[in-house]
Amino acid sequence: MKQELAVIDIGSNSIRYVIFHPIASGRYIEKINIKVVARLSAHINKDGALDDAGISLLEETLHRFYEVGVTHEVEETICVATAAIRNATNREAIVKSVTENTPFSIQVLTDKQEAYYGYFAIINSTFLTDGFSVDIGGGSMEVTLIENREMVAYHSFPFGAVTLTRQFVSDVTLSASDKKKLVKFLREQFESIPWLSDKKLPLIGVGGSARNFVRIHQSNQDYPLRSVHQYQIKAKELAKMVDDLEGKSAKQLSKIEGLSKDRIDIFLPALIAIQGLAQHIEAEEFIMSNLGLREGLVYEFDVQDEAYRRIENVREQSLYQLESDYKVNRDRASYIGTLAKSMYRQLVTLDLVSERASDLRLLDSASRLFYCGQYINPDTRSDQTFYLLTNTEMNGMTHKDRVALSLVSSYSSAKRMQQLAKPFKEWFTEESLDRFDLLGSLLKLSHALDVTERKAVDHLELFLKKDQLQFVLDTGDHDYGFEVEKAEKQKKHLERIIDCTITFETKGDLPS
Secondary structure (H helix, E strand, O other), X not given: OOOOEEEEEEOOOOEEEEEEEEOOOOOEEEEEEEEEOOOHHHHEOOOOOEOHHHXXXXXXXXXXXXXXXXXXXXXEEEEEEOHHHHOOOOHHHHHHHHHHHOOOOOEEOOHHHXXXXXXXXXXXXXXXXXXXXXXXXXXXXXXXXXXXXXXXXXEEEOOOHHHHHHHHOOOOOOOHHHHHHHHHHHHHHHHOOHHHOOOXXXXXXXXXXXHHHHHHHHHHHOOOOOOOXXXXXXXXXXXHHHHHHOOOOHHHHHOOXXXXXXXXXXXXXXXXXXXXXXXXXXXXXXXXXXXXXXXXXXXXXXXXXXXHOOOOOHHHHHHHHHHHHOOOOHHHHHHHHHHHHHHHHHHHHOOOOOOOOOHHHHHHHHHHHOOHHHHOOHHHHHHHHHHXXXXXXXXXXXXXXXXXXXXXXXXXXXXXXXXXXXXXOOOOOHHHHXXXXXXXXXXXXXXXXXXXXXXXXXXXXEEEEOOEEEEXXXXXXXXXXXXHHHHHHHOHHHHHHHOOEEEEEEEEOOOO
């Protein structure tokens, strides 16, 4: 049986402690996430060594984390360090001191390992197959090239949010002169790496600085989802935010929604670095991955067999986990999905609805989570389903796809669907909402045809006779009365959409 797992991430800006809890579906979820803004990179002396005060701060922090871990009965702790300690000239002495004076042993990651774990988290949690990832820490900036879900190249630039601030910000705020020098420096650094040119791939943001950018942008846009993972935005928005924040005082920055207080003094240089990279690689899109180094470490720990560590179909894996989390009856969900897809195909054949390539995929996914909110409250299952799915991270899906799935999976009526869709009105055309209405009505009718959960309908055929659509239900030797009665009540949604009266007939061999 899996036990509590903790990861300690010793970075140049902060030292973070995260406890991951195993749940019934077999995966780990984040339980505790705390940090100390240690700014270890600020404790690097002129000889490149971490000074005694920095080592003491590190060890004191680890002792504090240990006490938290004891309370939560953590069985295993992965303790890693990145640039601040990796590049310190007294690295071996630091590792030795920590081993002797704390309950932990530090694994100092190479720049390749650091890049790999970030890449590993991205491909196992997003819909992305190609792109440049960027993670700017306090003392380094990791850039990785991903093509066809493979890590093709990586580079660790020896500067980060803290070191750039120390080097280029001459006063409390970044002046125009400071910015000019910083931009020139960054351009020269990026131009020194040949594989950063001529790709025009999206830029994938990882880490705290990228996360703060996304949160500020979402706040400014009144974004209707509270989710940063897989957030998509035009890359030019990075430059706009740099312009908006340039010249602002610390007091003004402290009032910006989404900007962490511990990043106020270092955020703008980090953002300029990310924006400069986006400009250099000619990225048109910026996409956020809220999962990075720590989650990559957990993936590796959780799956011992290297052959199975990479999730081949992230979207499918996410749906499977949601089914487990919300205790979905997979057998019944598959049956309802089969009925709904059969109806859809026959309606297309009869020319009652037009076929759209994405319909069957959405219908299949929605059937697996249809009314999953009954897990919380059967009486309000529709609203609970919509709330659960819009507020649950769905790896491998865009935010738009997640909302589409939520609307169809929670379908109760066209009116209610329109109400739920209102905050997302800019996301979907009327044609798209009409398709969700159709798919939702098919699932609701299929759900009615299994009201007793006995699979009473073995097969169904649709026939168009004048202005009537006849459903012929093959019920074998089942008592089909409850199913037909429920379907009669729910058919009105589909009748409205196809502008046709629906009748039900049965064939089978009921015992006398």
